[in-house]
Amino acid sequence: MRRLALLAVPALALLGLPGAALAHPKLVAANPAADTAVAKPTRLSLTFSEDLVAPLTGIDLVMTGMPGMANHAPMPIKGFKTDVKGKVLSVSLPRPLPAGTYNLKWHAVAGDQHRIEGQYAFTVR
Numbered sequence: 001m002r003r004l005a006l007l008a009v010p011a012l013a014l015l016g017l018p019g020a021a022l023a024h025p026k027l028v029a030a031n032p033a034a035d036t037a038v039a040k041p042t043r044l045s046l047t048f049s050e051d052l053v054a055p056l057t058g059i060d061l062v063m064t065g066m067p068g069m070a071n072h073a074p075m076p077i078k079g080f081k082t083d084v085k086g087k088v089l090s091v092s093l094p095r096p097l098p099a100g101t102y103n104l105k106w107h108a109v110a111g112d113q114h115r116i117e118g119q120y121a122f123t124v125r
């Protein structure tokens with residue numbers, strides 16, 4: 001089994017060759033970065049490994065907790081604007097995010113049209 005698995009890797013790599021130029025977008029940097037605590041931001045940015053397709057790339061932002069409030073229900077944050085330039089997705093918030101914890105779910109589409117998703121959390125102090 002182990003031997004078969006090792007042999008399968010180069011075969012898959014060969015199969016993957018035509019798609020190599022159209023790689024899936026990977027998140028390479030974010031501001032605020034994952035698992036960090038920041039002062040109240042009015043802008044978020046996500047930088048990917050590939051040029052993005054604007055209308056198919058975006059985020060959902062949910063407040064998951066607030067200081068001093070137990071059992072905070074997930075609260076979607078609405079009203080932001082997203083803007084895509086090349087590999088960077090920028091999010092402008094209408095007002096600074098209040099103190100709390102947030103979960104950001106992103107979806108991104110690059111040249112091969114496949115929707116790739118991911119998520120991370122950050123804290124506003």
Ligand SMILES: [Cu+2]
Nearest residue numbers: 024112113114
């Ligand atoms: Cu793909």
